[in-house]
Amino acid sequence: xxxxxxxxxxxxxxxxxSVINCTYTDSxxxxxxxxxxxxxAGLQLLTYIFSNMDMxxxxxxxxxxxxxxxxxxxxxxxxxxxxxxxxxxxETFNNAGNMLTFGGGTxxxxxx
Amino acid sequence: xxxVTQTPKHLITATxxxxxxxxxxxxxxxxxxxxxQSLDQGLQFLIQYYNGEERAKGNILERFSAQQFPDxxxxxxxxxxxxxxxxxxxxxxxxxTGTEAFFGQGTRLTxx
Numbered sequence: 001x002x003x004x005x006x007x008x009x010x011x012x013x014x015x016x017x018s019v020i021n022c023t024y025t026d027s028x029x030x031x032x033x034x035x036x037x038x039x040x041a042g043l044q045l046l047t048y049i050f051s052n053m054d055m056x057x058x059x060x061x062x063x064x065x066x067x068x069x070x071x072x073x074x075x076x077x078x079x080x081x082x083x084x085x086x087x088x089x090x091e092t093f094n095n096a097g098n099m100l101t102f103g104g105g106t107x108x109x110x111x112x
Numbered sequence: 113x114x115x116v117t118q119t120p121k122h123l124i125t126a127t128x129x130x131x132x133x134x135x136x137x138x139x140x141x142x143x144x145x146x147x148x149q150s151l152d153q154g155l156q157f158l159i160q161y162y163n164g165e166e167r168a169k170g171n172i173l174e175r176f177s178a179q180q181f182p183d184x185x186x187x188x189x190x191x192x193x194x195x196x197x198x199x200x201x202x203x204x205x206x207x208x209t210g211t212e213a214f215f216g217q218g219t220r221l222t223x224x
Contacts (some may be wrong), residue, residue, distance in 0.1 A: 033212065042114065042202060043155075043215040088155065099145065099168050100204075100213060102155035 004091060004103035011109045018079045020106045022072040022089035029091040032065060033100065034074045038085045046074070084110045115139065116216035118203050124222045130191040133219045137184055137205030143167070144186040145206075145213060146178055150199040161186055193223045
């Protein structure tokens, strides 16, 4: 079955780069997503990548996809205290519409 | 603001009761998804509707049901509530399958 895994916690200093990693198991994934959840808030779509792409950049965010290793990463450049949140990766499958399977989330703490 | 509206924001009810959660999708979006976020299970897909018809089912209990109305808003009905049903319930919408999903702020349900 499908499974998405993330490390639980990441701590960085303000101004440094953050790299949040995710592994998935189903090679039929079509889209891979990154969502951000701030305390007491909903899920904010940050970016997504098609499974036939290797990289996508959007301002401070860079997504890298290694299909061979089924590894997805989100790099946040010049991390700010406002980036402190829980980050979820998620995937969808060819035969499941847009049903998302989420990882457990990585809590990013940015220290001033 | 994602454009997806969920009401109520908070709900406290007793075990054995029934509640209805409401979701208004983004203007023009035909698909509505329901997710449950709990501490022990993480983010789990419950059910999807597309233009009024059930499209996909996930880990939804038999005590739970949903529907999507002609104006495309959706309701999630939870009955015979148990303490373990306490969670954050999210609604998401997307214009068609295979694209990004936008989430509402969620309804926090507390069963006492």
